[in-house]
Amino acid sequence: MAEQATEFELAPERVSEMGDAQLVDVRTSAEYDTSHAPGAVHVSLDELQAAASGLDKERPVVFYCRAGERSQMAVDAFRASGWDAYGLRGGLVGWAEQGLPLEPEGAEVAAHSSIPAR
Numbered sequence: 001m002a003e004q005a006t007e008f009e010l011a012p013e014r015v016s017e018m019g020d021a022q023l024v025d026v027r028t029s030a031e032y033d034t035s036h037a038p039g040a041v042h043v044s045l046d047e048l049q050a051a052a053s054g055l056d057k058e059r060p061v062v063f064y065c066r067a068g069e070r071s072q073m074a075v076d077a078f079r080a081s082g083w084d085a086y087g088l089r090g091g092l093v094g095w096a097e098q099g100l101p102l103e104p105e106g107a108e109v110a111a112h113s114s115i116p117a118r
Contacts, residue, residue: 008087009068010062010086012089012095012098013098015062018060018062020060021059022041022056023037023039023064024041024061025037025042025043025064025065026044026048026064026065027066029042029044031066034107034109035096035108037088037095037100037102037103038102040064045070048074059084060085060086061085063075063086063087064091064092064095065092066092066093066112067090067091067092068087068088068091068094071087093109096109
């Protein structure tokens with residue numbers, strides 16, 4: 001299945017330059033602990049609705065997961081509620097492929113928690 005970009009996806013380079021955006025990692029705690037984008041807050045997808053009040057609706061929010069599928073659900077829900085919400089094109093994999101930093105230092109993108117390692 002070919003990856004389809006939407007009008008509400010932003011390139012990793014653009015996201016890294018957005019000083020006012022809130023970066024939200026919607027992966028599992030284990031995935032986040034393994035690696036994440038600097039400055040990102042962690043709110044797992046199943047806790048996102050309850051945590052929305054902790055985000056600033058006046059600032060853009062950029063959601064990401066490993067490759068973009070889970071975060072697209074968050075983007076759709078938040079946009080439907082009037083938020084200026086976007087997804088990170090290619091997810092954290094796309095971020096790392098562009099040479100953008102990960103935390104902790106030296107980390108690599110975690111494997112998806114439901115996909116067995118090869």
